[in-house]
Amino acid sequence: MNDQPLPDRAPEEPAPESTVRPPVRCRLCGRPLTGRASRRTGLGPACDAKLHPDRPDIRPRRHDVEQEPLF
Ligand SMILES: [Zn+2]
Structure with missing residues (x-):
């Protein structure tokens, strides 16, 4: 059962040059970025967090590590 007809056109058509964008790479580590x-x-999530550990628009949240254990 191997008589499947081949498609007329190639499975992967080359995209027009106008729609091809150069890959954006992280300016810190050089890895290709995928997220919008x-x-x-221009930074990956990890590098962005590294450069901006404390964002001013994020409310400081205290960790409850200083709480005494309840048991
Ligand atoms: Zn990076």
């Missing part, structure tokens, strides 16, 4: 936000900032 990462491409906008």
